[in-house]
Amino acid sequence: MKRYCLELSGDFACFTRPEMKVERVSYDVITPSAARACFEAILWKPAIRWHIRQIDVLKPINWINLRRNEVGSVISTRNVETAMKGGNAILGLNIEDERQQRAGLFLRDVAYRVHADLEFLAGRDANANANKYYEMFERRVSRGQCVNQPYLGCREFAAYFRLVTDMATEPCAIDETRELGFMLHDLDFNKPSDPTPRFFRAQLKNGVVMVPTWDSEEVRG
Structure with a gap:
């Protein structure tokens, strides 16, 4: 594994709490x-896996209330299957009929420094080595290239990113310590048709959140 650090920032962010069923609360x-x-x-291939290890909060946690227009339904999968088989099916939605307004409690003016390990899965690419993917990521991130625009929870909240190479020249995390409660760690995709969320008890210590490993006893399904 090799560790990398990205600075992620943006004007707004929303990392929705799953217990909030109607309104969006980050x-x-x-x-x-x-x-x-x-x-x-920035880089994803079947032969690599990213593991988040540490999150540094670089700006004070500020909130904003917003009301957004959302679409209240999705295109029918049955219609999609019919169209794929050459049949006649309606694949559009009338936004005026499906529009919903929802309030949300979002974050504003955010910046994080995220430390992650890049793991090479040799069994999935027998003709390559880890250095191939290390160099690929470093080349892409240094040029500002990405497969799709990174975002901060919601696709409309774009994330600006840069590679951090010298921590000595970087600003310190915020001076704040508190409990953050149970936070989503990630989804367990062992059953792709029914991914299971897993949580851990997050703590902000001097502006830093340490993320336990996936197989840690601290991570619960």
Whole structure:
């Protein structure tokens, strides 16, 4: 494994708490799963896996209430299957009929420094080695390249990223310590049709959240 550090920042963020069924309410800090998705937006291959190890909060935690328009339904999978077989099916949605307004409690003006390990899965690419993927990621991130724009919880909240190479020149995390409660660690995809969320008890200590490993006793299904 090789460790990398990304600075992620943006104007707004929403890392939705799963217990909030109607209104969108964000966790106080970016979740490991959302951080992993940002790394994967820059580089993802079947032969690699990202592991989030540490999250540094660089700006004070500030909140904002927003009301957004959302679409209240999705296109029918049956219609999609019919269209794929050459049949006639409606694949559109009338936004005016399906529009819903929902309030949300979001984060604003956020910045994080996320430390992650890049693991090479040799069994999935027998003709390569770990250095191939290390160099690939370093080349892409240094050029600002990504497969899709990283985002902070919601796709409309774009994340700006840069590779951190010299911690000595970087600003310190915020001076704040408190309990964050149970936070989403990631989803267990052993059953792709029914992924299971797993949680851990998050603590902010001097602006830093340490993320336990996936197989740790601290991570609960």
